[in-house]
Amino acid sequence: xxxxxxYFARLREAFQTGQETLTLPDSIQNVADLVAHLSARGGIWxxxxxxxxxxxxxxxxxxxxxxxxxxEGAEVAIFPxxxxx
Amino acid sequence: xxxxSLQPISISVQTADFDLGQEVDTLSQSDHSIGxxxxxxxxxRDLNLAADVVxxxxxxxxxxxxxxxQYIAQEATLRWSLKGVRIIHRIGNLRPGERIVxxxxxxxxxxxxxxxNTFIMDYLKxxxxxxxxEWTPEGPRWxxxxxxxxxxxxxxxxxxSERYGNDDHD
Numbered sequence: 637x638x639x640x641x642x643y644f645a646r647l648r649e650a651f652q653t654g655q656e657t658l659t660l661p662d663s664i665q666n667v668a669d670l671v672a673h674l675s676a677r678g679g680i681w682x683x684x685x686x687x688x689x690x691x692x693x694x695x696x697x698x699x700x701x702x703x704x705x706x707x708e709g710a711e712v713a714i715f716p717x718x719x720x721x
Numbered sequence: 722x723x724x725x726s727l728q729p730i731s732i733s734v735q736t737a738d739f740d741l742g743q744e745v746d747t748l749s750q751s752d753h754s755i756g757x758x759x760x761x762x763x764x765x766r767d768l769n770l771a772a773d774v775v776x777x778x779x780x781x782x783x784x785x786x787x788x789x790x791q792y793i794a795q796e797a798t799l800r801w802s803l804k805g806v807r808i809i810h811r812i813g814n815l816r817p818g819e820r821i822v823x824x825x826x827x828x829x830x831x832x833x834x835x836x837x838n839t840f841i842m843d844y845l846k847x848x849x850x851x852x853x854x855e856w857t858p859e860g861p862r863w864x865x866x867x868x869x870x871x872x873x874x875x876x877x878x879x880x881x882s883e884r885y886g887n888d889d890h891d
Contacts, residue, residue: 642782644780644782644850644852645780645852645854645863646852646863690866694782694785694850697782697784697785697788697789698785698788699848713782713785713850715782715850715852716852716863716866717847717865717866717871718846718847718848718849718850718851718852718866719846719851719852719853719863719864719865719866719867720779720781720810720822720845720846720849720850720851720852720853721763721810721821721822721842721845721846721849721851721870
């Protein structure tokens with residue numbers, strides 16, 4: 637499936653991109669699979685998405701968890717804990 | 722969903738400043754059964770941790786921000802008897818002393834308006850996708866999320882669950 641990935645704030649700066657379109661292998665079905673897939677890029681990706689790091693994921697603009705399923709055309713965002721207000 | 726949103730909810734995410742008096746007038750004049758209106762205004766501080774903050778840069782996630790604020794306001798209207806909710810959150814560059822966020826909650830009586838207002842701010846701080854970057858004389862620094870904010874939102878979850886037996890959120 638193909639998804640649209642967005643990154644915000646500190647993670648946008650760390651990854652040096654705010655957006656990418658990704659075609660995923662069939663084995664990737666949920667958020668946990670996607671995070672593992674991105675971590676496998678190594679370097680900053682592996683560091684920022686490691687198990688001891690705190691980050692949030694939204695699917696179609698709703699906060700998600702690791703078990704949230706992905707679908708064709710999904711908008712998936714990865715960002716640090718929010719600090720508004 | 723429409724049957725649940727009889728109370729007017731108005732959300733704005735904007736770079737411009739806002740006029741509190743004008744916002745209060747607009748909401749209070751919209752419905753004369755309103756007997757209590759609570760307003761919260763958040764300001765940019767010049768001191769966070771140790772550094773002198775020269776300015777603050779607010780980044781957000783367009784689309785999700787509005788959706789999250791709408792959801793939070795809707796949750797408040799489901800839990801308290803309200804006659805209106807108005808939320809304004811600013812984005813872009815702000816200086817110390819400037820207004821950054823406003824929450825108005827209106828109801829027939831004050832208790833609902835007070836509680837709902839605090840609820841909205843606690844949830845906004847943990848669920849609405851905004852990020853603050855502080856500019857200090859030493860350079861920029863992303864503000865780290867506070868554990869206090871997460872526990873404040875969790876406390877509401879507990880209170881609401883106990884009071885209304887409603888545990889289907891979060």
